[in-house]
Structures are given as C-alpha cells and as structure tokens.
Amino acid sequence: MKKILEHILKGIVKHPEDVVVVELDEDDKKVFEIVVNPDDVGQVIGKDGRTIKSIKILLSSLSGEEEITFRVVR
Amino acid sequence: MKKIRSTASTVEEAIEKVVKEYGLKEGEYEYEIVEKGFKGILGLFSKEAVVDLTIRREFYERRIKEFLLGIVKNADLDVGINVTSKGRTFYVKIRGSSVGKLIGKHGKTLGALQHILTIFVNRLSDVKLNVVIDAGEYREKRKKQLESIAKNAIKQVMKSKGRVVLDPMFSFERKIIHEVVKKYKGVKSYSIGMEPYRKVVIEYAKKHARMKG
Numbered sequence: 001m002k003k004i005l006e007h008i009l010k011g012i013v014k015h016p017e018d019v020v021v022v023e024l025d026e027d028d029k030k031v032f033e034i035v036v037n038p039d040d041v042g043q044v045i046g047k048d049g050r051t052i053k054s055i056k057i058l059l060s061s062l063s064g065e066e067e068i069t070f071r072v073v074r
Numbered sequence: 075m076k077k078i079r080s081t082a083s084t085v086e087e088a089i090e091k092v093v094k095e096y097g098l099k100e101g102e103y104e105y106e107i108v109e110k111g112f113k114g115i116l117g118l119f120s121k122e123a124v125v126d127l128t129i130r131r132e133f134y135e136r137r138i139k140e141f142l143l144g145i146v147k148n149a150d151l152d153v154g155i156n157v158t159s160k161g162r163t164f165y166v167k168i169r170g171s172s173v174g175k176l177i178g179k180h181g182k183t184l185g186a187l188q189h190i191l192t193i194f195v196n197r198l199s200d201v202k203l204n205v206v207i208d209a210g211e212y213r214e215k216r217k218k219q220l221e222s223i224a225k226n227a228i229k230q231v232m233k234s235k236g237r238v239v240l241d242p243m244f245s246f247e248r249k250i251i252h253e254v255v256k257k258y259k260g261v262k263s264y265s266i267g268m269e270p271y272r273k274v275v276i277e278y279a280k281k282h283a284r285m286k287g
Contacts (some may be wrong), residue, residue, distance in 0.1 A: 011141050011194045043193070044087045052192055053184035061175055061183040062149040 001063050005032060008055055013040040031069045044072060076129040076200050078238040081122045088125040090159075096198075102133035112171055131159045134195055134203065138164055141194050151175060151210075164195060166207040173210040179214060184209055185244060220247055224254035227276045232260050242267070248274050 002023045010016035011056050015037035018073040023047045036044055052070055082088035085107055093103070104127075111123025126266060127277040135157045146153050153170030168176060177184050191205040208214065220243075227238040240251065248265055251274045262279040265272050 004145055007144045007148060008143075008190060010207075011144075012197060014197070034085070046189075048191070050189060054189040055250075056189065057178065057183055057186035058145075061178045061186075062145075 001030075001059060001065075002032070002069070003064065004057060005034075006014075008058075009034065009044065012042060012051070013037065015040055029067045029069055030065055031071060033071045033073055035073050038046065038074070041072060043074060075133055075134060075203070076198070078127045078129070079108070080125050082111075083113070083120075083122060085123045085125055088123050089127060092125075092127045095131070096129065097129040097278060098129065098133060099136070102130050102136070104128050104130065118256075133163060134198065135159055138166060138191060138195055138205070139200060142166065142168075142191065146176075146208065149175070150268045162201060163204040163206060164191075166205060168207070168209040170210075173212075177212045181212060181244070184212060216247070217250055220250045221254055224251045225275070228258050228261050229254065231276050231278050237275055239278070240274045242271040243274050245269075245272070248272065251276075 002021055004022050006019060009019045009021070013019060013036055018035070018037040018040070019033040022035075024031040024033065034044065043051070046054075052072070056068055056070060060066060076223065078092050080088040082091055089105055092098070099276045106126045106128075107123070108126055109124035112119065114120030114123040139155050139157045142155050146155070150274055151170070151172040153168050153173060153176070156167040156169075158165045160166075161191060175183070176187060178186075188205055188207040192203070195203050195205055206213075223240065227240060231238050245252070252263050255261055260279055261276055263274055263276045265274050267273055
C-alpha cells in the first residue's frame with residue numbers, strides 16, 4: 001500500500017524526488033505520514049481536500065482496510 | 075497539447091533536450107524549426123538554434139496508461155487498460171475480473187480514480203485536459219439506470235402534479251438526470267442539499283401565463 005501511495009503522490013507533484021511516505025501502526029490503525037515539497041502541499045490536498053480524499057478512497061478500496069489515516073507533515 | 079520552445083547550439087540538441095526532459099518517444103512529438111542556428115566563424119556571428127516542440131496526445135495516452143498500471147500492478151489486480159482520446163478528453167477503459175475493487179460502492183472508487191488521473195495528466199499539460207474513466211462498463215450501465223430512474227420520476231410527477239426527490243447522487247449523475255428532464259415539457263429539475271448528499275428534485279412546472287403588450 002505504501003508503494004501505491006508513493007507512486008500516486010510522485011505522479012501528481014511537481015517535485016517527485018521530495019516525496020517521503022512513512023507507514024505506522026497506531027492502535028490498530030494504519031497511519032501514513034506524507035512529506036512533500038512545500039510547493040506541492042496544496043496540490044496533494046486539493047480543493048476542499050478532494051485529492052487527498054480521493055487517494056484515501058482508492059487505497060482503502062484496494063486494500064480492504066477501512067481505517068486509514070493520512071497525515072501531511074509540513 | 076503542450077508547446078515548448080527550446081534553444082541550443084544546434085537543432086538536434088534543442089530537440090534532444092526536451093525529449094530527454096519529458097521522456098518522449100518516437101511519434102509522441104513534432105517540431106518546428108524557428109531558427110536554424112549558426113556556428114559562426116571563429117566564434118563570431120554565432121546564432122543559437124531555436125525549436126518549437128509540440129507534445130502530442132500519444133504521449134499523454136501512454137503516460138496515463140503507465141501511471142494506472144503502476145497502481146493496479148502494485149495492488150495485484152489483473153486488468154486490461156485501454157486509453158484513447160478525442161479533443162481534450164482522455165477515455166480510460168478498464169476490463170478484467172477484478173474491476174470491482176476499482177469501481178467501489180456506487181462507483182465511489184471510480185470517481186476517486188478519475189479525479190487522481192485528471193490531476194496527474196494536468197500536471198503534464200498547459201491546457202486543461204479531462205479524463206473519463208469506465209471500468210467493466212459500469213458507467214454505461216449506470217447511465218441507463220439513471221435515465222430510467224429519471225423517466226419513472228417524471229411520469230410520477232406528471233401524474234401527481236407534485237414533486238419527487240431522488241436519492242443523493244454524484245454531480246455527473248445529477249447532470250444525466252437534468253438532461254433527461256430537459257427533454258420533457260411540464261417538468262423542471264434542480265438540486266438541493268450539500269455534497270455529498272446533494273439530490274435532484276423533479277417538479278411539476280405550471281405553464282407560465284403569457285403577457286401581451
């Protein structure tokens with residue numbers, strides 16, 4: 001799942017080389033910490049959070065995991 | 075779909091620069107020579123070569139396919155992907171036994187994937203490009219279903235001279251309903267509520283009294 005997330009993020013940002021994803025398990029929940037170039041934070045989140053939400057919908061559908069949390073680290 | 079001006083000491087180098095930067099393949103670009111360039115005599119009178127390179131739709135079709143393959147392969151999905159385009163719209167068709175995972179409940183995942191692909195392709199282009207994605211003919215079937223929902227509701231409204239409130243739908247689904255309603259006289263439609271629970275209302279429209287003079 002981490003691989004897919006990295007692949008998607010690298011595809012939509014201006015600075016793919018700055019994308020870092022860290023996968024964590026917190027209280028049985030999957031948490032992904034996302035680091036991107038400050039220039040790309042807006043692009044990753046999207047208008048009204050639509051892009052980050054779309055990525056979340058896709059990942060939970062592909063993995064069957066309902067509880068996924070994304071944290072975009074600034 | 076995207077035009078890039080490139081300068082170098084020769085025409086070949088100017089082209090190569092862009093081809094390398096974007097990873098263009100044969101047949102995915104065309105170019106026009108603006109200035110041939112001149113090496114000069116002993117470094118004098120030299121002129122740089124200028125080329126206008128245009129990236130063709132074939133490049134975007136390949137990139138969309140590769141991007142999507144990267145997603146489905148990592149998810150171990152066995153599907154076939156076909157990308158075509160017309161004007162500024164790219165049509166992505168996905169087939170295979172595991173398309174269900176890409177469609178999701180009420181097509182929610184398909185909508186999400188379409189949004190991601192749209193963001194992806196627009197990062198590579200200057201002009202706004204659209205992506206329309208369908209998996210296992212889900213969209214086609216859903217469209218027919220929505221049209222019949224609309225027609226049934228219209229019948230009901232005409233009979234009762236009242237209104238019918240439909241279930242919440244995505245914006246592109248509501249659009250299909252509105253388009254059907256437009257074809258009928260004596261009914262009108264509009265949307266109410268906030269996303270993602272926005273719904274279409276189909277209502278009986280009284281004839282407007284015509285004013286003369």
